[in-house]
Amino acid sequence: MRTIKEIIVHCADTPEGRDNKAADIKRWHKAQGWKDIGYHYVIDLDGTIEPGRPLETAGAHCTGHNANSIGVCYIGGCDAKMQPKDTRTDEQKASLILLLKYLVAKYPGAKIYGHKDFAQKACPSFDAKAEYADLCKS
Numbered sequence: 001m002r003t004i005k006e007i008i009v010h011c012a013d014t015p016e017g018r019d020n021k022a023a024d025i026k027r028w029h030k031a032q033g034w035k036d037i038g039y040h041y042v043i044d045l046d047g048t049i050e051p052g053r054p055l056e057t058a059g060a061h062c063t064g065h066n067a068n069s070i071g072v073c074y075i076g077g078c079d080a081k082m083q084p085k086d087t088r089t090d091e092q093k094a095s096l097i098l099l100l101k102y103l104v105a106k107y108p109g110a111k112i113y114g115h116k117d118f119a120q121k122a123c124p125s126f127d128a129k130a131e132y133a134d135l136c137k138s
């Protein structure tokens with residue numbers, strides 16, 4: 001089993017309100033030549049938590065951090081003009097907290113970050129590290 005040190009939150013870089021699913025992201029990632037979807041979980045607009053890549057397999061979502069992390073992606077993250085925007089629905093916010101609590105319990109000591117903590121990106125369009133800091137306290 002992999003050692004998980006980081007749980008990294010992403011956005012799908014899709015425009016607000018567009019109802020994409022994990023299957024869409026899988027298709028986009030495979031079109032880039034990847035063997036599978038890069039994330040381990042996808043949170044749909046309605047709050048559905050969809051499984052992506054198996055947890056025991058390293059993801060492809062954060063350069064230099066894939067070996068010991070889990071990638072969680074919510075659908076959205078951009079406004080209609082494709083500028084970064086926190087577009088999380090109430091359902092997505094609730095599901096993110098549920099999933100992150102589950103992962104922190106499953107992998108004690110793992111910390112929650114946003115992609116932007118490790119890359120020059122806006123992803124996930126909000127400060128995940130600060131917002132979820134309390135979830136990591138045990």
Ligand SMILES: [Zn+2]
Pocket residue numbers: 009010011061115123124
């Ligand atoms: Zn990202």
